[in-house]
Amino acid sequence: MIRFKEIKESILHVVFPHVCDGCGSDLVNIESCLCIRCVASLPETNFEQHAGNPVEKLFWGRMLIVNAAAHFYFTKESLMQHLMHQFKYRGNKELGLQLGRMMGNDLISSDRFKNIDALVPLPLFPSKEKKRGFNQATVLCDGIAEILNLPVLTNVITRPQHTETQTKKGRIERWKNIEGKFLLKDHQAIQNKHLLLVDDVVTTGATLEACGIELLSAGNVKLSLATLCVASR
Numbered sequence: 103m104i105r106f107k108e109i110k111e112s113i114l115h116v117v118f119p120h121v122c123d124g125c126g127s128d129l130v131n132i133e134s135c136l137c138i139r140c141v142a143s144l145p146e147t148n149f150e151q152h153a154g155n156p157v158e159k160l161f162w163g164r165m166l167i168v169n170a171a172a173h174f175y176f177t178k179e180s181l182m183q184h185l186m187h188q189f190k191y192r193g194n195k196e197l198g199l200q201l202g203r204m205m206g207n208d209l210i211s212s213d214r215f216k217n218i219d220a221l222v223p224l225p226l227f228p229s230k231e232k233k234r235g236f237n238q239a240t241v242l243c244d245g246i247a248e249i250l251n252l253p254v255l256t257n258v259i260t261r262p263q264h265t266e267t268q269t270k271k272g273r274i275e276r277w278k279n280i281e282g283k284f285l286l287k288d289h290q291a292i293q294n295k296h297l298l299l300v301d302d303v304v305t306t307g308a309t310l311e312a313c314g315i316e317l318l319s320a321g322n323v324k325l326s327l328a329t330l331c332v333a334s335r
């Protein structure tokens with residue numbers, strides 16, 4: 103017997119053709135943005151399962167973290183790059199949510215991420231968020247939260263905007279100065295909590311480090327990290 107849901111999906115498919123965001127092939131499942139083949143071809147790291155993985159090593163001696171994971175390898179001209187572009191620059195939030203849910207499923211499968219209390223998206227500069235219409239890290243958090251059933255704290259830390267006084271400094275100096283600047287707004291909301299700080303990609307770790315150190319300054323905070331991708335330097 104054909105179920106009502108299947109009939110509805112078939113009709114929707116004719117009215118609104120639904121294709122894979124990865125390869126453009128026809129999709130029957132309207133709840134997915136990606137076909138099975140694209141999902142299977144994404145290069146998973148499995149870092150969430152392994153203590154001392156390359157992302158954790160990146161922070162050794164720089165910042166005290168409990169655990170860290172990046173879920174996919176990022177390489178140029180890859181499917182992952184195409185998906186990141188769709189998500190960040192084409193405003194495909196639905197795809198971002200699905201990628202976040204994939205992160206959540208990986209995290210929940212690991213014993214190392216069992217004691218997280220809340221998710222914190224790495225803030226974007228306000229002007230950038232306004233232009234993009236959303237913060238990609240918040241969208242990833244929303245997807246993770248659906249699986250882990252955890253709160254997403256979007257108002258505890260901010261990223262101050264570039265100011266006039268900073269323009270007097272040298273260009274590189276200025277970039278370092280602004281790039282690494284975060285401001286903790288609500289100490290109480292994160293005290294005594296184990297936070298999972300989330301971003302889309304980790305490369306040198308400098309931005310996550312700056313944001314993480316600011317979160318840790320609240321006192322009695324434990325910090326773990328999760329990013330969608332890891333890019334080699």
Ligand SMILES: [Zn+2]
Pocket residue numbers: 122123124125126127136137138139140141
């Ligand atoms: Zn596909």
